[in-house]
Amino acid sequence: MTSRRPGWFVAATVLGLAFALAFLFLPIVGILADVPPGELVSRLDDGTSLDALRLSLETTAISLGIIVAVGTPVACLLATRRFRGRALVETLLELPLVLPPAVAGIGLLAAFGPQGLLGSALDDAGLGIALTTGGVVAAQTFVASPFYLRQAQAAFGALDPALAEASRTLGAGEAATFGRVVVPGAAGGLVTGAALAWGRALGEFGATLIVAGSFRGISQTAPLAIFASFSSDFTAALALSAVLLAVSGALLLGVKLLTGEAAP
Amino acid sequence: MTSRRPGWFVAATVLGLAFALAFLFLPIVGILADVPPGELVSRLDDGTSLDALRLSLETTAISLGIIVAVGTPVACLLATRRFRGRALVETLLELPLVLPPAVAGIGLLAAFGPQGLLGSALDDAGLGIALTTGGVVAAQTFVASPFYLRQAQAAFGALDPALAEASRTLGAGEAATFGRVVVPGAAGGLVTGAALAWGRALGEFGATLIVAGSFRGISQTAPLAIFASFSSDFTAALALSAVLLAVSGALLLGVKLLTGEAAP
Amino acid sequence: GGGGAPTLKVSAAASLKTAFTPYGASFSPARAAFSFAGSDELAAQIRQGVKPDVFASANTRLPAQLYAAGKLERPVDFAANRLVLAVPARGGKVHSLAAAAQPGVKVVVGSSTVPIGAYTRQVLARLGPGTARGILANVRSEEPDVSSVVAKLTQGAADAGFVYVTDVRAAGGRLRAIGLPVRAQPRVVYAAAVVRGTGHPRQARAFVRGLLSGPGRRALLAAGFEPPPR
Amino acid sequence: MTSGLLVEAATRVGALELAARVEVERGCLALAGPSGAGKTTLLRIAAGLLRPARGLVHCDGDVWLDTAAGADLPPERRRCGVVFQHYALFPHLSAHDNVAYGLRRLPRPERRRRAAELLERFGLAERAGARPRDLSGGERQRVALARALAPRPRALLLDEPLSALDARTRAGARRELASLLRGAGVPVLLVTHDFAEAAQLADEVAVLDTGRIVQRGAPAALALSPASAFVADFTGASVLVGMARPAPDGLTAVALEGGGEIASTDSATGPVAATVDPWEVAVAPADRPPGPTSARNRLSATVATVTPLGNRARVGLETPQPLTAELTGAAVRDLRLAPGDRVVATWKATATRLVAR
Amino acid sequence: MTSGLLVEAATRVGALELAARVEVERGCLALAGPSGAGKTTLLRIAAGLLRPARGLVHCDGDVWLDTAAGADLPPERRRCGVVFQHYALFPHLSAHDNVAYGLRRLPRPERRRRAAELLERFGLAERAGARPRDLSGGERQRVALARALAPRPRALLLDEPLSALDARTRAGARRELASLLRGAGVPVLLVTHDFAEAAQLADEVAVLDTGRIVQRGAPAALALSPASAFVADFTGASVLVGMARPAPDGLTAVALEGGGEIASTDSATGPVAATVDPWEVAVAPADRPPGPTSARNRLSATVATVTPLGNRARVGLETPQPLTAELTGAAVRDLRLAPGDRVVATWKATATRLVAR
Ligand SMILES: Nc1ncnc2c1ncn2[C@@H]1O[C@H](COP(=O)(O)OP(=O)(O)OP(=O)(O)O)[C@@H](O)[C@H]1O
Ligand SMILES: Nc1ncnc2c1ncn2[C@@H]1O[C@H](COP(=O)(O)OP(=O)(O)OP(=O)(O)O)[C@@H](O)[C@H]1O
Ligand SMILES: [Mg+2]
């Protein structure tokens, strides 16, 4: 675009932006406005909130680790190789996106629960998901991975394939090329995708409740704790929501500033 | 990458893909496997499911319309202009992504509900969101718009700015340039973003429940209907889930094939 | 679980939170961990083979079904509750049951598939036809659990809703209860059972027993529950 | 007020301080200069795509921009045809629709007619339906030109229109462009990196360096007396740097960096660049040096490259500063010149121009 | 089995049917040809980045690929230095780390030493810490070369190493590359679009057209007797197409498309391309045609362009087929040639080569 004074169209768009900001941000203001800051802090003192927050951070870290570890090479494969049925595979990987979380929970149980398709095998291996912290991780991984996959795929797709070829001719094998050239080259998109997936995992509620329940210290993540205190202790729910918002907002902003700086 | 026979690294990645596919797809198989296909269809005959499906399609169409109409120029603005605080604005627009849906619902009520920051003004204007179909649309728009914005922004950002400049020098004003060059140029990304946002809106549950409740024909969308029939009629819940999955899967796949074909 | 005591997983109806939390804290044979949610969700989980140690439901129907399906040991009734019409404590426009039937009032009820919704329908069936029709016409939402009904009221989205009296007490002064005529009051009975195949049958049974006497019963009464009918 | 195009701007873009003024009456002015000199920036100011801190753009007596008077016509109202460096063809439109894009105000049949006519004129009639990605580089360039000309612009701005083409296509495209620009009938401002291109396409060349016009004139005049080492290099002359001091006979002696001394009839003192055209330089084997000649300048050199070019050859020498000699093919054969050979390069003091560095 | 590099491949890529064989002993072979001819494809096969349906790649007696025998060394084990068309420098690594990338197997101090030595040798010592985006085009090219040479490759493949550079930088970079390739000591395969580049850098040129090698020889040999119109055009000769038939005196007459007839001493019949080098063509004003000369070929023409190039000028003619004449600057001044003038172009039948089209 140009660097001239804005015309009516730009003015209208800025108006649209203001509208969008108001719509998306006022609810957040509304949450924060309802509780005095002092009270927010004091409400966190009670162990339930802190336990939930700690569990949320731990489980999302594990989920994100799994998503990144498996999703990164898979996204690269999908981005750089053409094969029959690729669109179908991509769609299958994206389906969790449209599944209502409760249905996702039932599905996870139907597949990996004690009576599920693979259930008894998993249970025997000590990897049962029903009412365990492992179930929390499974639910988060299930709902959040499409976010990472999609963003990572876009990042890999945008990478000049000649870079990987150059690396190969310089003596680096496929794995070394992936680790030393392909991943660093797509780092910006990967970090953004990871931030999105992390955000989605952090907010995950419905599937976790169905699969793992809401047991303090085992499966009561922050969103579940918020939900649990809705009717009884509304202020505590808001306080925890505010903390969740602050943490994830800071993370998203930090990632954006970091990758924005790193980009040319 | 190369067109040679795959090395161990590619083999490992394919394994990862198979693993990811299994993990993300088995739950869906699990849902479908629980119910015989014939019964699936017969369960849809009851009016509640059909009403819910119809309401879902209507409200998501409106939400998507709002998101696309406002989000497209806003995303373009964010993608092409540099200004102070842009990272902050982007983060604010993305926050709904990490908000647990229930918290998002509370926030929407706190901002636009009857006792909210703007509540009475909206109610007086007949735009109340509490327990109305309007509330369903508001909730869907709130949770789904970051998906569209993010994808659209990436699509606009990837567009060669010289195209818009060329259009200007050929006598097209800012609005004409936007409509005739910028949007068609980013069409692939916009359609993908719209598909994702639509999927997210279709699966929206928590915020809708908090804001609009669950009333047949007014606010009981398909995910809410699924949830409502969990305990009483599990098979009906699964049948509706399967339909939801089929519809959205077909849409995502169709979009992918279409844009994949259109891309160079 | 730390300190050698096993962790006892208790899936309980959302409305039991205010009673079970203090009970759990004082329960010594095991560390009690609670998952509070709609009774029907918890039942759906158990139907899928998920095995908490104890299931406590806001009705007797779901435990009976699961017992029949072999998922639970024999359930016991351990508490009763009463329905009320709840309204926002301040600034509400509904001050009596009849007022809830006036046009323009927004009423929320539980979905007929969850216990609170089933009870609400019983109440309405026993009210006068005029009031019942008026209230039904005012229903704007059928919520999937009682917490959602409470949230609608505390957020000001609705003017009145049918909830348990214990919920009004738990809402900490933000809700006010309007009592229902005795003849309309349904039989709200909570039942609990040990889940079949639990890894801690001894502690689970102790937990259920505690609900009938001792600290569990005291906590229930303190939260506003009533003893189960004989 | 000029009758052609006048662009004057003083502004800061990134690290560059641009302060330049160019005027084109009818005909074509080539804007040459190194990367980052501000050439594209000046074109963008002319087209209205960038607003300078202070500036003035007039075209045929109309004011397009006058920052002092607060006048600033948006690009869509300037009727200024622009060919962008990579053409910026609309990828979603066919060649025909690209060309017709600027004709929106015409009624549909007329628009079609004019677009078809332009495609015909540019030999693109058969490619009318093709998308840009299916066109070859040369075809793309012609579509870009046709598109820019379609709305009958009042000035034409071309940003390195040939640089996206491969060397083979470029010669032909350059010939086409030359004949086209002759018929354009509007002022043309053409950015180029290539002196031969400037010489073939433009009536005059203005050389822009770090935001300032350093020289302006006919291509031949620039080649004859470059104002700076950069201009000399741009025209293809060899540039040798050193320190000048007065010498007997009204000559100037230049002690070259890296060794050697040469003489010039120009006068200068201090750090200078000495330039010499390749065809002025003669080469003899080091073991059979030429006898006394009128050529005053002699440098020992090593042959680095020998490039046959038709009936001539270019010989790259290292003196150690690089120096290029152009010899006939016969001379190269007689001398059996090959890379690595030790030779003596000679040329006349009168052919040695001195310019400031 | 050759001692240098042998690449032989038959395969289908997209719409192209590639079936070519090139061999390079020591020294440099330039691979020239039009866009889409398969040049890059052949390099990729040599480097192991693409596997042909059938093919053979040998280097210094080692088998890199033999589809018949099922042998196929992956690229990382071929030790084949590649300079990619746009360099493909790793954007997240400094110049130093780009060069050191291929030296992973060396211990760290040695790796550092060798990278520094290469950077020094390429005049990049001061830019060692810069990222590729902060390097100029010429610097990037040198980093790419240094990176390719660092692991002491056994063959060097260069894909249009100069085409990403602007015309000004290119001349210098070409000189540097030439001196470098002389010292490389391994077989070099160089893809180029530019005959002058091929002539300066390579000992031999192989011309690839739609997947097949159509001619191979020293640059001068190609210029002297091009095997096809394409090769002639590539070397800078003018190409006139027409129908040949035998004529008296052992000559061949060619009726040109668009009008006119010329003669050649070569013999041919049917559709041919007649080629003539620009310096063979003389020009006289149409109103003062030259008297009887030994030059048999005469065509009326219109001057399209006059391009001064140092002490010469290139004159573009329309006969109506395009024809280029190269005259001395003096001749142009004497004749006062200007675009639009009617002239007569003359050249000798012996300077007219006939090739198949
Ligand atoms: N948008 C921008 N932001 C920052 N700096 C800019 C911008 N546009 C141009 N510049 C700077 O202005 C200077 C001039 O750029 P310009 O594109 O006009 O150069 P140019 O002469 O066209 O160079 P080239 O031959 O490489 O195209 C450059 O140093 C560039 O870094
Ligand atoms: N991955 C591919 N898919 C389909 N077709 C391809 C692919 N790679 C190359 N081709 C086709 O193979 C042909 C030869 O391509 P190649 O890149 O080798 O040509 P080139 O001689 O290097 O051309 P240029 O001078 O334009 O670089 C082209 O017609 C191209 O369309
Ligand atoms: Mg430029």
Ligand SMILES: [Mg+2]
């Ligand atoms: Mg190529």
